[in-house]
Amino acid sequence: MKIVIARGRVIDPASGLDRVSDVCITDNRLTAVGERPKDFHPDRTIDANGLIVAPGLVDLCARLMEPGSEGALKVEMQAALAGGVTGVVCPPDTDPPLDEPGLVRMLRQTSRASAGARTYPLGALTTGLKGDALAEIKTLYETGCVAFMQTGSLPHDNSVLLQAMRYAKTFDLPLWLRPVEDTLAGSGVAAAGPVAGRLGLPSIPVVAETVALQTIFELQRASGARLHICRLSSAAGIELVRRAKQEGLPVTADVGIHHVHLIDVDIGYFDARFRLDPPLRSARDRDAIVAGLADGTIDAICSDHAPVGDDDKHLPFGEATPGATALETLLPLTLKWASENKVPLVTALARVTSRPAEILGEDTGRLTVGAKADIVVFDPDAHWRVTPDVLKSAGKNTPFAGYELLGRARYTLVGGDVRLGG
Amino acid sequence: MGTRNPQLNSNGELHHLLSTEGLPKAVIERILSTADSFINVAEREVKSVPLLRGKSVFNLFFENSTRTRTTFEIAARRLSADVFNLDIIRSSAAKGESLLDTIDNLSAMQADMFVVRHAASGAPYLIAQHVKPHIHVINAGDGRHAHPTQGLLDMYTIRHYKKEFTNLTVAIVGDILHSRVARSDIHALTTLGVPDVRAVGPLTLLPAGLEEMGLRVFTKLEEGIKGADVIIMLRLQNERMKGALLPSAQEYFAYYGLTPEKLALAKPDAIVMHPGPMNRGVEIDSRVADGASAVILPQVTFGIAVRMAALSIAASSSRMQ
Numbered sequence: 001m002k003i004v005i006a007r008g009r010v011i012d013p014a015s016g017l018d019r020v021s022d023v024c025i026t027d028n029r030l031t032a033v034g035e036r037p038k039d040f041h042p043d044r045t046i047d048a049n050g051l052i053v054a055p056g057l058v059d060l061c062a063r064l065m066e067p068g069s070e071g072a073l074k075v076e077m078q079a080a081l082a083g084g085v086t087g088v089v090c091p092p093d094t095d096p097p098l099d100e101p102g103l104v105r106m107l108r109q110t111s112r113a114s115a116g117a118r119t120y121p122l123g124a125l126t127t128g129l130k131g132d133a134l135a136e137i138k139t140l141y142e143t144g145c146v147a148f149m150q151t152g153s154l155p156h157d158n159s160v161l162l163q164a165m166r167y168a169k170t171f172d173l174p175l176w177l178r179p180v181e182d183t184l185a186g187s188g189v190a191a192a193g194p195v196a197g198r199l200g201l202p203s204i205p206v207v208a209e210t211v212a213l214q215t216i217f218e219l220q221r222a223s224g225a226r227l228h229i230c231r232l233s234s235a236a237g238i239e240l241v242r243r244a245k246q247e248g249l250p251v252t253a254d255v256g257i258h259h260v261h262l263i264d265v266d267i268g269y270f271d272a273r274f275r276l277d278p279p280l281r282s283a284r285d286r287d288a289i290v291a292g293l294a295d296g297t298i299d300a301i302c303s304d305h306a307p308v309g310d311d312d313k314h315l316p317f318g319e320a321t322p323g324a325t326a327l328e329t330l331l332p333l334t335l336k337w338a339s340e341n342k343v344p345l346v347t348a349l350a351r352v353t354s355r356p357a358e359i360l361g362e363d364t365g366r367l368t369v370g371a372k373a374d375i376v377v378f379d380p381d382a383h384w385r386v387t388p389d390v391l392k393s394a395g396k397n398t399p400f401a402g403y404e405l406l407g408r409a410r411y412t413l414v415g416g417d418v419r420l421g422g
Numbered sequence: 423m424g425t426r427n428p429q430l431n432s433n434g435e436l437h438h439l440l441s442t443e444g445l446p447k448a449v450i451e452r453i454l455s456t457a458d459s460f461i462n463v464a465e466r467e468v469k470s471v472p473l474l475r476g477k478s479v480f481n482l483f484f485e486n487s488t489r490t491r492t493t494f495e496i497a498a499r500r501l502s503a504d505v506f507n508l509d510i511i512r513s514s515a516a517k518g519e520s521l522l523d524t525i526d527n528l529s530a531m532q533a534d535m536f537v538v539r540h541a542a543s544g545a546p547y548l549i550a551q552h553v554k555p556h557i558h559v560i561n562a563g564d565g566r567h568a569h570p571t572q573g574l575l576d577m578y579t580i581r582h583y584k585k586e587f588t589n590l591t592v593a594i595v596g597d598i599l600h601s602r603v604a605r606s607d608i609h610a611l612t613t614l615g616v617p618d619v620r621a622v623g624p625l626t627l628l629p630a631g632l633e634e635m636g637l638r639v640f641t642k643l644e645e646g647i648k649g650a651d652v653i654i655m656l657r658l659q660n661e662r663m664k665g666a667l668l669p670s671a672q673e674y675f676a677y678y679g680l681t682p683e684k685l686a687l688a689k690p691d692a693i694v695m696h697p698g699p700m701n702r703g704v705e706i707d708s709r710v711a712d713g714a715s716a717v718i719l720p721q722v723t724f725g726i727a728v729r730m731a732a733l734s735i736a737a738s739s740s741r742m743q
Contacts, residue, residue: 194631200566270544
């Protein structure tokens with residue numbers, strides 16, 4: 001099968017390419033970018049005139065709800081494709097948690113059968129994610145897990161974390177950690193500050209993040225493990241990551257897309273759609289996130305997609321389940337961040353394509369000859385309104401419900417297979 | 423992002439009473455002056471007026487509070503409403519019914535007004551956004567967030583004794599972090615133009631953002647009540663002693679308990695208020711609680727009239743648009 005994506009504005013963040021040209025695909029790989037070879041006779045031509053051709057988005061965190069609820073993954077995969085997402089990292093906080101090879105195999109099978117985006121399972125770092133005993137992480141790695149994560153917060157016991165880092169270092173496996181110190185986060189539901197104070201919401205102080213990061217980096221210095229920090233939320237936390245990188249620690253970091261745009265004030269009158277984990281913080285923190293993305297302290301933006309149903313959202317703010325649907329809004333919200341902050345598109349797209357792919361060590365996220373043909377063709381000028389009927393995900397709750405957003409995927413290709421716009 | 427004041431209808435009339443925050447000064451003043459007219463009702467032979475005749479008021483207490491529920495019940499009955507008390511803790515919620523399902527069920531019983539007490543901050547907002555446009559929601563206390571009728575009865579009490587707000591120094595003392603009364607008082611006091619509102623307590627009991635709300639923060643009781651016209655003592659719940667917020671009731675009383683000696687630092691005609699129930703010997707010395715400065719029992723009496731005013735004003739607003 002030969003496909004040409006013709007006359008689109010091709011943006012490849014990995015190489016810095018940004019110009020109108022053709023992209024040729026033979027079977028599942030890119031065979032030419034630029035001038036179409038004379039002997040290339042496509043079976044299919046996709047007219048990308050006026051559209052942008054970019055690597056498919058690689059999302060470092062999206063919950064596909066399997067294992068846990070059967071059939072859910074297929075639905076969420078349609079959301080991924082609609083959002084131009086071709087690679088999805090699945091966190092292990094499923095039900096049951098991804099701590100056994102059998103579960104990982106099942107997830108990969110279900111995922112392949114769904115003909116959606118590629119899935120990259122994260123294995124549970126500890127059995128049952130309980131934080132006390134290591135899961136069989138080397139075996140899980142051989143089964144297809146790309147890295148190992150402790151979701152929620154750090155293990156209570158620092159020696160568990162230190163040994164986990166040492167064991168991971170033994171096999172050069174990367175660990176993904178949420179910088180949350182549980183005893184300081186407590187039962188908080190909003191960021192500590194004037195908004196939580198006024199609304200009388202139990203709050204999570206910034207020190208819950210910074211103390212966790214200090215612990216993480218100290219133990220990393222002692223162990224030499226490779227780490228990825230998930231979902232930074234505070235200016236002080238970002239500063240600690242910046243210093244760790246300057247020091248040369250092998251660490252990368254991401255933020256959720258909502259935290260690039262929203263702040264605690266947006267909670268308004270207890271709007272549970274703004275109940276997120278980590279909580280939305282102050283404008284100063286949001287500005288630090290934007291600055292951290294610009295200077296590369298923050299490597300990647302993820303959707304942190306969580307399809308939370310109405311039964312779990314139509315509750316008092318503190319009782320509502322945190323999270324929002326975001327696979328379909330990741331691309332337009334990334335474009336919104338770029339245009340509002342005058343970030344060149346090639347730089348902005350790197351945060352959702354090439355950098356996350358590099359973090360995964362994957363041969364995607366770039367439009368170079370020989371790479372896997374995971375591609376999104378999107379219309380940067382397409383207006384669309386975020387409404388429940390437009391969203392493919394089972395989760396309809398998002399802080400951006402009712403918003404007009406700019407930018408919509410027209411074609412999504414995974415391994416040369418046209419899975420959206422076919 | 424949904425920031426329109428959810429308490430007011432499109433004519434700016436009070437439709438739900440959810441918080442004193444964002445309540446226009448004119449609305450607060452109207453509630454206080456309407457309460458004036460109800461003060462005398464209690465002293466009449468027939469202790470009721472027909473303003474809510476034929477209306478059904480449901481007291482929905484998801485959290486126990488016999489005292490507050492009773493004052494709302496008296497207020498609604500004096501307005502001639504039909505009052506129904508639902509002890510939610512022991513009924514539907516225990517069976518796993520969701521909050522909004524409970525509300526839908528009760529709405530189907532032709533409720534006109536819900537008086538809601540809930541442990542989660544913001545729960546009455548969720549209910550107010552959900553109910554049909556003719557139904558009114560009155561917040562009788564939500565989590566740490568608000569207790570607007572208590573805030574308003576405190577304003578009524580202050581006005582009764584001090585006449586004006588714009589020349590006052592008001593000190594709020596104690597567990598402000600966990601207090602919905604404190605938050606409701608703060609917003610009402612600043613809206614009514616009190617120039618010096620103070621928060622007094624140990625740093626473990628003071629929430630972030632008090633300065634942004636227009637307060638001066640004091641950690642020493644003696645400094646915080648110096649020259650005050652009004653001292654509002656907050657209840658300190660026993661459960662606060664369990665963690666690391668405070669070492670003991672004894673130490674709290676030694677540094678933050680209001681004794682006659684400390685009260686002497688306030689203005690000679692200062693009044694001492696407390697939302698009740700009091701912990702004698704923890705936040706307040708009995709000699710102060712029973713002394714000439716205390717206006718704690720009048721607060722309770724005024725509370726009925728203020729709640730009558732709030733219920734009748736909300737009930738008279740046109741439909742929520």
